[in-house]
Every structure is written in structure tokens, then in C-alpha cells.
Amino acid sequence: MEERRYRSASGGPIALRALQHSASCRELAVRCPRLQLRSLSAVTSAVWLAAYGLFVLSQNSMVLSAAIFITLIGLIIYLHFVKIDQESLLVIGSLGIQVTSSYASGKESTTFIEMGRVKDVVINEAIHMQKVIYYLCILLQDPGDPQGVSEIVPLFQSSKPRLDCLIEVYRSCQEILEQRKMAPQSN
């Protein structure tokens, strides 16, 4: 259960943890940088300075209480809906792939994709803002067309690891995906 350090596409530090639970089950978790106290206090002081400035202009104390309220609500919304702490991939051979994102407030959002729907796991390129980045994605099988792809599910969208980390994850996934091609019994 070792943690390897890598960098994300924007330069922030991320950590990859690879766990092998059994021969056909692996868990790969990427941990994003935590919420910095610096940026939190900077935003809070900016909001309160602006509110105090408005208070001096308008002499209405509702502005101050509204600013406190807005800061609290904004922080709660940010922690619960925006800030992702950890993204993990659980690959269980012959069952499926499970993608979990855990938010800073403890909420976890999970998606499970059955192995029958998974065509392949590939590293793809995309244009994101002003950069071209690599990202890992799951290709889903089109039920009507055996060669076609019906949907692409991108992984690690919030942490955006660089190519070296993605190659590690890719290798782990492919080792398990190959097992299903190797042992098709008479079904």
C-alpha cells in the first residue's frame, strides 16, 4: 500500500495509491491536494473587506450579516459539491469497474459499470483550456454494433494526473482486463 507522488496537469502535487486485493481485484486511488488555509482566509478576508466597505457607504448593518451568511453558505456548497478530495478506480475482473469521487465534506458519488458494457480502457488526448492534456477513459460497448463505441467515460477529471501516473493506472487496468479475454468459457 505505497503512495507514489506525481504532479497534476496544472502542476499541483497528487498522490497515487495502488492496492491489490486479490488476483482479479485492484484499487487505484488518486488523492488531490487538500483545501489550503491560505486561499480560504484570502477569500474570506476579501469578502469581508468588501462587505465592510459597503457598510461604511450605506450604514446598513444587514450588509455585514449578509456577508457572513454568504461566506458560510458558499463554503458549505464548495465543500459539498465542488471540492473533490480523492478519486478512485476499483477494477474487479469479471464484475465491473467502479469509479468513486469523494468530496471534501465526506460525500461520495459512485458509478459502477458492468464488465459486459466495458469495451476497453484507453489514454486519450483532449484540449482543455489552453493546454492539450492526457486523460484516461473507459470506452463503453455499443450493444448493437460490436465494433462501435457508445459512450466515453472520462476518469480522474478533477485531479487530472500527468502521463506518467496515467501509464501506471493504465497498466494495472489492462492486466485485469486481459484476464477476461484469456478465459472465455463456454457460455
Place this chain on the structure above:
Amino acid sequence: MVLKVFFPSCCSSAESGILVGRWLSEQSSAVILAVVHFPFIPVQVKQYLSEVQRVTKVSVSVLGSWSNSKQEKEENLSKFLEDLGTIFSHEPWIQISKEGDSKFWSCSTLQKHSNSPKEEEVILIYYDQRKVMLSHLHPPLDTATSTDHEADDASKLSAIFHTVAKSKILFMTDRYDDGPIKLTHWQSDGAEASIIVELMKQASVPACMLLTFLLSLVSRICRSRVLKFWPLSFLWSKLSTCEQLGHRLQHLQVISSNKKAQTQTQLMRKANIFVSLLIDVALGILLMSWLYRKNRIGRLADTLIPVADHVAEELQDLLQWLMGAPAGLKMNRALDQVLGRFFLYHIHLWISYIHLMSPFIEMILWYVGLSACLGLTVALCILSDIIALLTFHIYCFYVYGARLYCLKIYGLSSLWRLFRGKKWNVLRQRVDSCSYDLDQLFIGTLLFTILLFLLPTTALYYLVFTLLRLLVVIVQGLIHLLVDLIDSLPLYSILLRLCRSYRLAAGVKFRVLEQQDGKPLRLLMQINPLSYGSVVQTYRLPTYSCYPKDSWISLCKKLFLGELIYPWKHKGEKQD
């Protein structure tokens, strides 16, 4: 392929016995439904299982053996269990054994006719039987469009949910039954039921019949010939209250029908309609009690006439402003005075009618307010209708202004064509060149000039009244949007998602439990509930939606040409 065993967590502490369930060979999975305890007679077990199979249409069979040994004994027990494999021939024969209170069980398979002698990997997946049985799996929206048969094959999870859900009869035998078979499953301690629910079920049948009878009476009255005469039928079609009442009547008919709901969707729809009606009526009664306390409705009626007077005065001021030099524009004095005096007289007539009705307003409003007990949506529709009636003169002004402007625009465009020597060919629906006589050209140019110079006056009147009409339409539209929202929100589904989230499943999630080397992989399967957005989207109740039928561009075009706009179209009306 890896062997997957779905084991119910309620059987973890069961006594030794044999495992009963369904084997899905294409996925190499065994779904264990119950444990049959010793002593039993194999023939009776087989008979019982074939009966269960006949009723549920799920192929239930004996899959293996389960041994829960408290001490380190049972060498002969393991031999005995292996021999059982020969009696209930099943390929592969699964043997699960638990020692003492250990969390880590050992699971092995016996293959008699296997070609590969190597040990295949086993994954042990625990699931909560009660939750999986009660839950309804919602397929992702893209696979929902494919045929059912394909969807069943493609989704292995739905096969598991289907197996557990259909085996209700297996879960009916509990340990207090005196049969030859002793089972352990989630309900083996006895089924739980609530007295209130049972009483309500018994009471619902006569209540439904009574409601159906009353509703048939009401609908027969509504459909009678008396109400179909021309002025009345026109009135009913224009009032939105009647639409809403008809909609609610339809809902009541759906709820009070005697047929039991066949599918999950129908059941949820009935429940949603019932809860929506209940909340609507409760809110309506709350509103009514608020209105009638301290005679607020009397005060409302008293302020209604002054408000109508005030609106009329504001309109008169507006017309006086238009008759002068509005915004510095110079109007044609004669036309201005004619139009202004015409509209002023109209307002004067309207005010006289309102004053004539003023002694009756309070009584009418008092009785109309009583109908708020039929629901908040009905009260809102009545409000929208009252607004429409009070601003009827604005609607009239808009129609006059629009017709005048429309005539002017058509005249202008036709005479402009004459000015250029062209003509509109009605047969070919295109513009053709035409040679006019001199006197035709002369009169045409004169008329064109007159119409052109009178255009600003008419256009200004048209603009002002169109803006007023649009304001009223926007206010009515907002009220209707609110009514639509209350009508279509699936409250029961949202409450279910809040309180019993396992009933609406979007999928499953797996959690890896503690592992030990040499023992099979242990996973816990939990239900992943549907998100609130998908709940609302899936279970939304259909309404007589009144969305604007024009896109923005066609709306602007109609406004420019002076065509009358009817922004709200109801689903039942014929499209012209």
C-alpha cells in the same frame, strides 16, 4: 471464469445446511436465496423447490452446502456434505464453511465434469436481501431505449435483482411454520406487517368504488348537452379553471380505478397523483382558512374596485399623454384625437360596468373563494382568470390597435409594390410585375403617402397597448408555470428517495471488506440510489402543458406585422 457467489448477509449466522438459489451459468454467478437446515429429506426438498419454480418462474435449485461450525470438529461432516453433492447433482457444487466467529470464510467448488483441473477464483459478495428485494433497478437512460430482451441480457445486475424480487413466495415460509423444510432467509423470523396499512387496504376497496360512482355522476353532468351550447362552451374553453378542474378529475379517475397497478411505473404514478392531490387540497384548505379568518376576503373585495378604478385612471392618463406630444414625437392631430377619444370612451364604459357590478363583487368573491378548498392549483387558476377578466379592456385595446396596425401594414406593403410597378400574384404566390394605368398609379401613390404619414401615430398606439398586453400575459404565464409545477412534481417519489432511498436504485456499489490471504475476495454490495434529478425526470406527471408555441423569431415577426399573438396553446386544442 471467476465464480461469484452472492450471499445474503442475513444468513451469516445461520446453522449448517444446504444452499438454495439460482445459478446463472452465463455469468458464472450463484445467487443464494436461502439456507435449508438439517434434518431434511432430499425428495421433499426437490419437491418444494420445483413448486417454487412453478410459481415464480425462476429456476431455483440446490447450489451447495453451508457449514457453520462452532468448534474445530466435523471431519465426517465435510465428507457428509460432499456426499450431498451427489444427491443434489449441481455443477459446480459450492461449499462454504465458517469456523467459529471468524470473518473469513473458506469457499471451494467441486467440479465433477470439469475440463480444467485448476482452482478457479471465488468472489464472495454479501448483499442485503430485504433491500434488494424491495428495490427497483432503473436502467441508464441510453439502454432504456433498446428492447427489453437485449437489456436483460446486457445487464447482469438486473438478473440478480429480478431473481430476488420474484422469489417472494420462498420468503413466506418462516421458522414457525410446521412444514418439512426449515429455511433461513431475511424473513425467517416471521413477516412483519402494520395494522394501519392492513386496515387501509381493506378500507380502500369500498372507498374506491364510492369515488368511482361519484366521479361517473360528475362526468356525466359535465358532458350533458346543457353545458355544450355555444356561449357556455366558449366560456369554458377560455377559462383556465375549467381546464385545471378537468385535469384533476382525470387524476381522480386514475386513482379510483379498481384495477391493481401492474408495473412499477403505474404504481408510482398512482402514488404520485394521490400525494400530489392530497398536498394540493391541504394547501388549498390552508389558504382558504387564512383568507376567511379576519374577513380578509371581504377586505380583498373592497380593494378590488378601487384597484380597477386606479388602473382605468392610469390608462386615461396614458391616453391623454398619447393625445398630446408623447416623448416629444409629433402626432397627426386629427387621427390622434379620434383614436384617443375612442379609447377613452371605451374606458368610460368599462368603469361604468365595474361600478354597476360593485355591490355584487363581495358576494361573488366570497363564494368563489370557497372553491379554493378544491386545491391550491384551482385557487391560482381562479386568480389568473380574475386578472384576465379585470384587464379585459387592455386586451380589447390591444386587439383594436393590432388590427388597425395590421391593416395599415398590409395596405402599405401592397401600395409600395404598386409604387414600384409590381403586383402580388395570388395564384402563383409571388410578386409579378404589372403595368398600371395612370389614374391607378396616382390614387395609389396618394393613398400610400397618406398611410405612410399616419403610420407613426398608429404604430405608437399599437406599441403601447402591445406592451401592456405582454405585461398581463407574462403575469398570467408565471401563475400558470407555478400551477404546472405543482401539477407535475412527483412528490411521492421524492419522499421515497429521501426516506427509503434503496427503493429507487440507479445501480450498485461495491465495497471491499477485509481480506485474508488464501481466502476468497469479500465484497459488500450496496444499492446506489437514483439522483434527485433523475427521479424527477423519470416520474414526472404529464400535464396539459401550455408552453409558448412560437419561437422568439416568429414572435418578433408576428409583432412587427401586427398579427394577433396567442402565446398559450393547450394540448387539447386543435392546431390551426
